[in-house]
Amino acid sequence: MGVGIKDVARAAGVSPATVSRALGKGPVSEELRALVEAAVRSTGYRPNLAARRLRSQDSGTIGLVVADIRNPFFTAVSRVVEDCAYRAGMRVILCNTDEDPEREALYLRLMQEERLTGMIFAPTRATLDQLAHRALDFPVVLIDRAGPGGQHDAVVLDNHEAVGDLVAHLVERGYRRIGGLFGNASTTGLQRRDGYVAAMQRFGLQPDFRLLAPSAEAALQLLRAWLADPQRPEAIVASNSLLLMGTLRAAREAGLAIPQDLAVAGFDNENWTELVEPGITVIEQPVEEIGRAAMSLLFERLKTPTLPVRKLVLSGRCVARGSTASRTS
């Protein structure tokens, strides 16, 4: 079963080569093109992409490798990436690594076997370091996480600036003991930690932070102890939406009123941060732009492989809400 290009050729009374050209960009006379199109319709022919990819040596496939599609940041980015890809006639293949370097290595192998056209990757620190040594057969654009310098194009948030905005915002409103919660698996968490420390020192304040697994549960556990401390922070800055959610849960559990007993600020302008009362002050990332920019960098790299490495650093937007209202006590 399965009608192939030869069946179409026979039905149209032309050669398989002509069918191929009529379907692609090859030069064909209008008459033959019409014959072929009619034959395609009458036979119900559908090209076999595996054959096309093998022969043309072009998989037309973008790999998108992220920590977890359920992280809303990656959900949003993936939607943009897929729209861009389909519009360009390409497929995307998505992998969730759960921040596990072994799974990252596994999927990198898989991506090679797919003979990817290009990849968009949010690596863990461990893999980011190795990426320099490792030769991939396709261009890579890093998103969300990238080291200094680097051999790959990247589009990231200005983490230093963003967390600085958050700290400044809190200081302005009278908070001094500002604690930080940062993910320990990605460069992003560490960059935000660095930005936090720098900002605190700029204000002459004592940094006080914790690195932890980037999950709501981990944050909740850690904060149970931290918030019980008499020297507990007046405010918490959380470096992603999962940690932020854990922070909110912990505050509720401890019976702390926000912001009177504990101010809260974090990253990612999720729906719930607005719906909760009081609303949570967050840094909104330009997710759409991040996705589009990553695809643009990739396409430009494919067109001109000799381009110098480019790193796009985008600014977040501080959305101030009730969770960081001025300290009145």
Added chain:
Amino acid sequence: MGVGIKDVARAAGVSPATVSRALGKGPVSEELRALVEAAVRSTGYRPNLAARRLRSQDSGTIGLVVADIRNPFFTAVSRVVEDCAYRAGMRVILCNTDEDPEREALYLRLMQEERLTGMIFAPTRATLDQLAHRALDFPVVLIDRAGPGGQHDAVVLDNHEAVGDLVAHLVERGYRRIGGLFGNASTTGLQRRDGYVAAMQRFGLQPDFRLLAPSAEAALQLLRAWLADPQRPEAIVASNSLLLMGTLRAAREAGLAIPQDLAVAGFDNENWTELVEPGITVIEQPVEEIGRAAMSLLFERLKTPTLPVRKLVLSGRCVARGSTASRTS
């Protein structure tokens, strides 16, 4: 560039056929297998999946076609589906239709060109109706949406029961004028509408519902008028998390206290429904089980194509929260 199976064969001193067998499940002696494995390592060989797929006539690819990956229900299901697929050595290719029948048709064609092994599909009503006529070359498992009978395996929520639980819950707590908000693009919205009407009649109450586009914005707009009506409902049941979010926004905007001025209940146990105050009463769907069951049905269908059509109807769980506390007035 690119080392192929022939290069490995030469390095190992065996035939390409033997390399292929050693890498696959073919019968090979232990000695030759070891030679091949060493050669694979020394050459850095990675199989070309396009070639393998073409030759073996097995794409090893699952299509997952949903309305929008940003809908948390689909986000969660997609994660489960991908885990199952990768564990079985298969790839998944994801498409977002935005409930647009034209895009659904486009992606169905694409899936045929990919020579899918199988597909998991959440269709709109329009496409669901056509699916009966249309011959696909691969098995399809419907999720979230399915008609009565049907020629495809399916796993869906017991919508009738779930919405009945919600209505009963509200009635028990003293609400009578219970309005309904249902999506108009999917069978799910209509089934929940039907369940709502049936439940209201069972309690001798007057159904009062609206069908609308399944978006928070549409719900917000519609409710601006509805909630201004002096005969406005005492409670709103919303048929998915987007409509529910719009409902909450509208209530806030209108200055209505929940549940005193307006009780609210809906579908999908999103994080925010718990974090908001009061918490929102919702039907929790067994998303993990839905994803796993869909993959199981698909794999069993592939193994035994003659199996009778199976439709799995799973029950939701009613999570009662403050948004539907007993009516005190």
Added chain:
DNA sequence: CTGAAAGCGCTTACAG
């Protein structure tokens, strides 16, 4: 513009 022929990189009957 068109066709005949070669070949992309594998797997799989077919012999042995």
Added chain:
DNA sequence: CTGAAAGCGCTTACAG
């Protein structure tokens, strides 16, 4: 168990 050969369904130089 192993190898030589054919072929999956296309595209693309190569001639004309």
